[in-house]
Amino acid sequence: MPTKTLKDLFIHSLSDIYSAEKQMTKSLPKMARASSSPDLRAAFEKHLEETLGQVQRIDQIVETSEVKLKRVKCVAMEGLVEEGQEQIEEIEKGPVLDTALIAAAQKVEHYEIASYSSLIALARQLGETGAAKLLAETLKEEKATDEALSLLAEEKVAAEAMGK
Ligand SMILES: [Fe+2]
C-alpha cells in the first residue's frame, strides 16, 4: 500500500519505529555485555526493560486503534546498530569501548527522540490522542536515557582525568 495520506505516513512511521525498537531489544544485551563499567551495563539493562515496554505500547496502539502495522525494516537503526557492533569487535573491552558504546547509544536515542517527536505530532493532527499519549510516555523514557548516558559520559571523563 503506497503512502498517500497523513494517516498512511503515521502508520509507516509507527511501523518503522516498531522495527527499530525490536532491533534494540537484540542490540542492548550485546551492548550491556560489552560494557566494563557496571553503571553503564546497568543503564543498558534498564533501557532493555524499557524498550520491551515500548514495543508493548506500540502493540497496544495497534490493538486499540484502526492501525495495522506494515512489514518494514528500519534501515537507519540497522546502520546505527551495525556501527555499534563494529566498535564492539574492533575496540578492546575497557574505558575506550565504554565511551564508544555511550556515543553509539546516544545516536540511537537521538534517532528515537526525533522519530517519536514526529510521530506524536502526527498522532495529534490525526486526532489519535490515545496513541499520542502512549508515544509521549516512550519519548520521556528515551529523553531520560539520553540524559543518563550524558551523565555517565561526563562522569567517566572526569574520573579518567583524575587518573582513576
Ligand atoms: Fe526505544
Ligand SMILES: [Fe+2]
Ligand atoms: Fe531508546
